[in-house]
Amino acid sequence: xxxxxxDRGGYTALAGTGxxxxxxAPKLRDVVTEAIGQGHNRLVLDMAGTEFIDSSGLGALVGCxxxxxxxxxDLRIANVGSQVQMVLKLTSMDRILTPYASVDEAFxxx
Amino acid sequence: xxxFLAAGMVHGPAQPNVVDALQDxxxxxxxxxxxxxxxxxxxxxxxxxxxxxxxxxxxxxxxGTVLELAVELEIRRHILLARLxxxxxxxxxxxxxxxxxxxxxxxxxxxxxxxxxxxxxxTCRRQHxxxxxxxxxxxxxx
Numbered sequence: 001x002x003x004x005x006x007d008r009g010g011y012t013a014l015a016g017t018g019x020x021x022x023x024x025a026p027k028l029r030d031v032v033t034e035a036i037g038q039g040h041n042r043l044v045l046d047m048a049g050t051e052f053i054d055s056s057g058l059g060a061l062v063g064c065x066x067x068x069x070x071x072x073x074d075l076r077i078a079n080v081g082s083q084v085q086m087v088l089k090l091t092s093m094d095r096i097l098t099p100y101a102s103v104d105e106a107f108x109x110x
Numbered sequence: 111x112x113x114f115l116a117a118g119m120v121h122g123p124a125q126p127n128v129v130d131a132l133q134d135x136x137x138x139x140x141x142x143x144x145x146x147x148x149x150x151x152x153x154x155x156x157x158x159x160x161x162x163x164x165x166x167x168x169x170x171x172x173x174g175t176v177l178e179l180a181v182e183l184e185i186r187r188h189i190l191l192a193r194l195x196x197x198x199x200x201x202x203x204x205x206x207x208x209x210x211x212x213x214x215x216x217x218x219x220x221x222x223x224x225x226x227x228x229x230x231x232x233t234c235r236r237q238h239x240x241x242x243x244x245x246x247x248x249x250x251x252x
Contacts, residue, residue, distance in 0.1 A: 019133060022163045023126045052133065054159050055220040062217045083152045090227060096214045 001050075003031045011107045012040035017049035020057030028057070032064040032075070041073025044106040047099075048079035053087050061097060076106040116142035118183035124166050124196070128179050132162050135183065143185040150249045154190040157228035158183070160221040161194050161243050169199045172239070189246055196241040202234060 001024035004015045012035055018024065035043060043064070053061075061077070068075040078100040080088070088094040100106040116139040122128045136155050143151070162179060171177035175198035184191040196202075209226030212219045225232055230248045234241055 019130070021129055021133070021159060022166065023130050052156075052159075054156060054163065055224055056163060058220060059217040062215060066215075066217075082148065083156075086149070086152055087156065087224075090224060091211055091214065091220055093214050 011042040013044045013103050015046040019052040020050050021054050022056035025056040025060035028060045036071045041068055041071040043075045044103050045077045046079050046103050053084050078103045078106045112186045112188035116185040121180040124177040124179040129162050153228040154247045157225045158192045160225050164221050165196050169196050171198045192245045194243040199241050202241050
């Protein structure tokens with residue numbers, strides 16, 4: 001999985017392309033840790049290009065969410081596809097990681 | 111047996127890149143089974159990947175051997191079938207659990223619980239020095 005990071009002013013957008021599985025999950029953690037270390041604690045993960053997620057990917061998402069909140073910010077997800085949506089619902093993860101319809105909407109209310 | 115649609119095979123050292131190879135194999139065979147609903151394909155593939163990842167992360171080789179993973183995939187009109195062989199692996203303890211998932215804020219421990227919810231049957235047995243997982247999903251199952 002490859003990540004693109006774009007500072008959008010009030011937040012930072014990360015776009016991941018490919019599969020978020022046990023191979024790529026550590027990379028997501030590294031990318032988010034680095035972004036938070038650089039002061040980017042309001043993060044939106046654009047999942048439009050994320051074609052697959054498994055429990056390793058979910059674990060990484062939870063870890064990144066906790067790290068962002070511990071830094072005083074938040075991590076939100078947007079543009080999830082049908083496979084990601086299925087996994088979030090199956091695991092009840094959609095209760096703590098509500099998918100937004102677009103990157104712009106993720107921090108649109110605050 | 112019901113109508114055969116596609117088959118796949120992956121075999122290699124039980125290291126993370128075997129999981130990517132497995133998903134590449136799914137990507138290769140799914141176009142031959144286009145009549146299987148996307149929901150069934152997604153849930154079956156996820157379950158197989160969860161078991162493969164579990165092998166890579168948690169299985170141990172017997173002394174003096176190298177742990178390998180072999181996966182056979184068989185897609186038929188009325189059944190999706192996978193056999194995963196943990197070759198040279200130590201015998202497994204009772205690992206299937208009750209299918210319960212940890213709370214949403216947990217970072218680990220979802221894999222096998224998810225598998226129980228994604229497939230119709232899942233078994234694990236000891237055979238000729240390997241642990242053999244067999245997963246099946248009936249297309250159209252909840």
